[in-house]
Amino acid sequence: MRPALRLESGIPVIRQAGATTALGKVLDHLEHDGFSVEEALERWQRYADRPPPPMLVGWLAQAVCHYLAACAEIAWAETVPVELAPVSRNWGRRRQFDAGDGEAVVHEEVVSGRRFEGDGVRELRLLRTRSVRDRARDEAEIALVAGVVANAAVVLSGMWDKRALALRSAPSPHRVRVVEIGCSDGSHNVLFEGTAQEAHEKYRRDAESVVVAAASGTEYLPGADCGGCDLIGQCPAVPVRPGLLGVDGSGLPRRSWSLSSGRSFDDCPARLVAERLFLPRERAAEDSDHIRRGQAVHAWLEDLHRRVPARACAADEVPSTPGEWSAGRWSVSGEQARLGMQMIADHTLTCALRGPAGHVEAHPERPVVVFDPKANVVVVAKTDLLYRTGGVWRLRETKTVSVLDESALMTQFPQLALAVVLSAEGGVRMGERVRVELERLSASGPVVAELDVEDSEIVAAARSVVRTRVEAWHASPSLTAKPGEVCETCPFNQWCPESKA
Ligand SMILES: [Zn+2]
Structure with missing residues (x-):
């Protein structure tokens, strides 16, 4: 929650972005560069910092098509047709609140997803890996997203730079829509549709207290995410025990x-x-x-x-x-x-x-x-x-x-x-x-x-x-498939090119 909080000399760590991040990059080629699906996938693979896992390529090829099918349906279902154009820069804003002791706490709110704009309407399409057919609504999340979209500035800097976000103000929309798309089957739900004023009200009602609680929390909650944290080795909640596993990993990434x-x-x-x-x-x-x-x-x-x-x-x-x-x-x-x-x-x-x-x-x-x-x-x-x-x-x-x-x-x-x-x-x-x-x-x-x-x-x-x-x-730091009998009970079978071969 704290902008620009980083450890300067961290230990190198393998960071694997999630599937929706990769999908976002492919969609950038599609929506901003005007490439076809095949070209977009090919370019994403060519410019990746290392060869992408085959399973991810398998999922993406289907996910892109499901996303496009959902977008076509969303446009078709519009009651008042509006010409929306994709927006390449992220939307975000900086806010501050009183931590209770008179001290102002500053935090940043950035939404991720596909951004569209036109005729005073802003629409954010959230990418979900699974089907959203029976997905439960999270009112705090929806309120946060709607509130940010309603008065976001354009984010000029990278998301994870070691400094606060550089923002450029942009004209506020009069109408806001938030849609989620299930990229495994092209299902979609309209999560919020209303005026900018209604979006602000929803934020105040359903998001503000949750955001303030998160932004003012000082607890340590060690868990599955610790593996990618720069502060490991210095965190008071994670003991350091050299030799615990009895294996030597010098030269290997964390x-x-x-x-x-x-x-x-x-x-x-x-x-x-x-x-x-x-x-x-x-x-x-x-x-x-x-x-x-x-x-x-x-x-x-x-x-x-x-x-x-x-x-x-x-x-x-x-x-x-x-x-x-x-x-x-x-x-x-x-x-x-x-x-x-x-x-x-x-x-x-x-x-x-x-x-x-x-x-x-x-x-x-x-x-x-x-x-x-x-x-x-x-x-x-x-x-x-x-x-x-x-x-x-x-x-x-x-x-x-x-x-x-x-x-x-x-x-x-x-x-x-x-x-x-x-x-x-x-x-x-x-x-x-x-x-x-x-x-x-x-x-x-x-x-x-x-x-x-x-x-x-x-x-x-x-x-x-x-x-x-x-x-x-x-x-074995490199994780390649070992197809065989296990494929029959593998929950990822449908995305795996090796299993099909
Ligand atoms: Zn018991």
């Missing part, structure tokens, strides 16, 4: 790693590329019945564990319709729904948050981020539950399993091995060894086990599991 990105790499390195580009996924391909059941149980328990003040899950806090229920974005039915409900009921016997009222603190799904400068890797661990009872902190991983298998728990559940290593390195709570627990919810009942993080043999075994998980990925 990258980020998590167990799930490691799993994607093992399936097919190109899948990792697609995930980092935020390409749309075909979810039906990858979600089996038991994965959906596991996720639904997790989401149900997460909701319970998020309650404030934290309290243990009770026997009657289970889904009320055993044959069909949902939690988060996961729905289950039939046998999996009944088994899932039974697992949630079982969990109430082993819930971590039992303890004297007021002495329990819970942080579900807390990301733990640690930087290993020797490997040159930012490690991102998504933990199920970090909690405190009395004065003791613990990390608990909860797994739903079909059968209880007591052999090699850390190999079966590498999250446990990573938790043990992070705890031993004092990376979960700065300088502290938190306890590590595994809760398994199975068809035959719940079981909780604790791994002794003070036992040097267990810590050594955990390090070995983590190193095994990370080694192959770490040694």
